Amino acid sequence: MEEKPILSAKDLELKFTLRGKVMTALRGISLDVYKGESLAIVGESGSGKSVFTKTFMGLTDANGAITGGELWYKDTDLTALKTEAQWRKIRGKEIAMVMQDPMTSLNPLKTVGWQIQEAVELHQGLKGAAAHAAAVEALKDVGIDDAERRYHQYPHEFSGGMRQRVVIAIAIACKPQVLICDEPTTALDVTIQAQILGLIKDLQKKYKLTTIYITHDLGVVANVADRIAVMYAGDIVEIGKCEEVFYDPKHPYTWALLSSLPQLGVKGEPLYAIEGTPPNLFVEVHGDAFAPRNPKALNIDFVERPPFFEVSPTHKARTWLLDPRAPKVEAPERIRHLKEQGVSLRVQ
Amino acid sequence: MSSEQNVTGRPLVEVDDLRVDFGSHRHPFHAVRGVTFHINKGETFGLVGESGSGKTTIGRAIIRVNPVAGGEVRYQGKRISGKLSPQEDKALTRKIQMIFQDPMASLNERAKVDYIVSEGLLNLGHDLTKERREEKVAKALEDVGLLPEFASRFPHEFSGGQRQRIGIARALIMEPEFIIADEPISALDVSIRAQVLNLMSRLQKERGLTYLFIAHDLSVVRFISDRIGVIYKGQLMELASSEQLFSHPLHPYTNALLSAIPMPDPIRERDKKLVVYDPSCHHYEQDKPEWTELEPGHFVLGNQRELDGYRNKLGQ
Numbered sequence: 001m002e003e004k005p006i007l008s009a010k011d012l013e014l015k016f017t018l019r020g021k022v023m024t025a026l027r028g029i030s031l032d033v034y035k036g037e038s039l040a041i042v043g044e045s046g047s048g049k050s051v052f053t054k055t056f057m058g059l060t061d062a063n064g065a066i067t068g069g070e071l072w073y074k075d076t077d078l079t080a081l082k083t084e085a086q087w088r089k090i091r092g093k094e095i096a097m098v099m100q101d102p103m104t105s106l107n108p109l110k111t112v113g114w115q116i117q118e119a120v121e122l123h124q125g126l127k128g129a130a131a132h133a134a135a136v137e138a139l140k141d142v143g144i145d146d147a148e149r150r151y152h153q154y155p156h157e158f159s160g161g162m163r164q165r166v167v168i169a170i171a172i173a174c175k176p177q178v179l180i181c182d183e184p185t186t187a188l189d190v191t192i193q194a195q196i197l198g199l200i201k202d203l204q205k206k207y208k209l210t211t212i213y214i215t216h217d218l219g220v221v222a223n224v225a226d227r228i229a230v231m232y233a234g235d236i237v238e239i240g241k242c243e244e245v246f247y248d249p250k251h252p253y254t255w256a257l258l259s260s261l262p263q264l265g266v267k268g269e270p271l272y273a274i275e276g277t278p279p280n281l282f283v284e285v286h287g288d289a290f291a292p293r294n295p296k297a298l299n300i301d302f303v304e305r306p307p308f309f310e311v312s313p314t315h316k317a318r319t320w321l322l323d324p325r326a327p328k329v330e331a332p333e334r335i336r337h338l339k340e341q342g343v344s345l346r347v348q
Numbered sequence: 349m350s351s352e353q354n355v356t357g358r359p360l361v362e363v364d365d366l367r368v369d370f371g372s373h374r375h376p377f378h379a380v381r382g383v384t385f386h387i388n389k390g391e392t393f394g395l396v397g398e399s400g401s402g403k404t405t406i407g408r409a410i411i412r413v414n415p416v417a418g419g420e421v422r423y424q425g426k427r428i429s430g431k432l433s434p435q436e437d438k439a440l441t442r443k444i445q446m447i448f449q450d451p452m453a454s455l456n457e458r459a460k461v462d463y464i465v466s467e468g469l470l471n472l473g474h475d476l477t478k479e480r481r482e483e484k485v486a487k488a489l490e491d492v493g494l495l496p497e498f499a500s501r502f503p504h505e506f507s508g509g510q511r512q513r514i515g516i517a518r519a520l521i522m523e524p525e526f527i528i529a530d531e532p533i534s535a536l537d538v539s540i541r542a543q544v545l546n547l548m549s550r551l552q553k554e555r556g557l558t559y560l561f562i563a564h565d566l567s568v569v570r571f572i573s574d575r576i577g578v579i580y581k582g583q584l585m586e587l588a589s590s591e592q593l594f595s596h597p598l599h600p601y602t603n604a605l606l607s608a609i610p611m612p613d614p615i616r617e618r619d620k621k622l623v624v625y626d627p628s629c630h631h632y633e634q635d636k637p638e639w640t641e642l643e644p645g646h647f648v649l650g651n652q653r654e655l656d657g658y659r660n661k662l663g664q
Contacts, residue, residue, distance in 0.1 A: 345567065
């Protein structure tokens with residue numbers, strides 16, 4: 001990965017002003033995304049994962065502003081874009097987004113075909129029959145049978161999974177470089193979830209897309225992500241290749257997220273739960289933001305913010321546990337042998 | 349009838365050939381088509397299926413929100429579907445409570461927690477004094493791990509997990525025997541799910557509660573349920589104890605649900621073959637399917653040919 005990143009954030013800081021109070025939603029976050037890769041950003045509600053990716057598209061709420069750091073898409077400085085016209089060159093055309101809830105992200109009064117065609121006409125300059133053909137093609141691309149007929153149907157005639165396919169069709173119809181999927185399957189059933197994730201994966205291969213998944217569920221990204229970034233309280237605390245994060249996690253927060261997966265629970269014993277709540281970002285965070293919820297936190301965790309320690313050239317984590325002077329603390333038992341033993345769903 | 353039932357006596361809830369229809373009489377939509385199961389006292393029965401399978405409808409039929417088109421629901425041996433006397437109705441309202449899916453939508457935005465939690469008591473016309481009521485609210489909030497001070501706040505001041513706790517407190521204050529939990533954790537973050545599941549388990553142990561746990565995700569149901577029913581398009585496909593269902597699932601739909609569970613294990617997950625259930629794999633034109641008990645407590649829907657295959661699989 002020596003090449004230049006397609007998307008790059010450096011020490012990005014973003015603040016919201018709410019009723020006169022200032023909330024720091026992103027606390028100096030840095031991330032490089034490379035062309036063609038699939039990256040998953042994992043974190044709890046309120047960790048800033050959606051806020052972070054929305055900055056790539058200029059969709060930050062009006063009361064929020066980037067107050068520091070850099071944000072680049074290829075050679076475009078995204079922090080310098082001010083007007084809607086400037087953003088429209090990036091948004092949808094270069095970077096597209098699939099939102100969480102297919103029930104609310106489609107217009108119920110327009111046929112799905114028209115909604116795809118609208119995007120095609122706007123971004124590709126196609127008109128009439130050509131735009132229509134492109135829209136039908138996009139519907140076929142996302143695995144909707146009988147696309148000619150379905151083109152003329154309304155969103156309510158589609159099931160939840162099919163609607164999410166339509167949303168994906170709109171996103172990819174303009175042949176974007178980067179596809180951001182914000183909790184693409186949270187509103188869907190498990191069976192449909194697996195199919196939609198498979199679809200996004202296939203499209204990524206077909207169009208050499210760069211995909212960014214946002215999710216709160218570490219379980220769903222094992223199959224689709226090349227790299228995983230774990231976010232907590234407005235910053236990335238651990239980033240590495242998929243295998244590294246699952247089989248050799250280093251940050252206590254990653255341990256906690258993994259341990260709390262019901263797939264790993266043992267029947268009859270309480271499930272592992274992360275106690276407490278994420279920090280209040282209206283107050284400045286000192287030290288490691290996860291320390292108050294970490295029963296094994298070191299003293300220094302409360303005082304000084306840990307830097308990134310490199311585990312391997314592709315894997316780094318922001319935790320003092322990786323400092324050579326730190327006491328040896330091992331990952332919890334139930335996630336330590338994932339690689340050798342796998343996950344068993346058997347109930348004894 | 350399973351053996352455990354003989355030990356505990358009569359099951360608490362019996363759903364017998366339940367049918368629920370929607371739409372007009374001339375064009376009915378059969379949402380639930382002849383579902384039979386029972387729930388023993390003190391156990392958790394998991395009902396799993398995809399959206400539109402009728403799992404919520406069954407829950408709502410038991411709590412008497414949806415009218416029953418056929419069959420009946422019995423509670424402690426007495427029929428509770430259809431017309432009831434006002435006294436019976438009141439008693440049941442207290443005994444059977446429900447926890448809803450989306451804590452963002454199921455709490456009254458304009459009411460304080462105090463009112464939300466105690467509304468059930470007020471509705472039943474309990475001649476409670478103000479002090480006694482506040483005491484009960486405080487107790488219910490404490491039971492679900494919230495502070496009694498929260499009673500004077502509004503729902504928007506809470507996080508998703510806390511709201512779901514309020515939803516549970518609202519059910520608990522009625523001192524129910526049986527709780528229907530309709531996807532209680534699917535709207536929550538994974539990290540919060542564990543807290544709510546643990547809370548439900550703890551309350552069950554402390555109070556001997558019986559749960560009907562409705563969900564679409566087998567990995568969650570596995571954790572909390574004693575027995576699991578798998579439902580598809582209004583019909584039960586398979587019913588077994590958690591152990592049986594996870595160690596030898598029989599029905600192709602159960603296998604599809606199992607294969608869809610995402611695993612936190614990248615290497616094996618990439619090699620995984622996703623099983624997609626295709627209802628046309630059954631050939632039921634001549635050979636009609638029957639609901640058959642293949643081993644004690646393990647029921648499956650299948651025709652004779654399929655059942656023989658399942659028996660082979662079980663090594664019988």
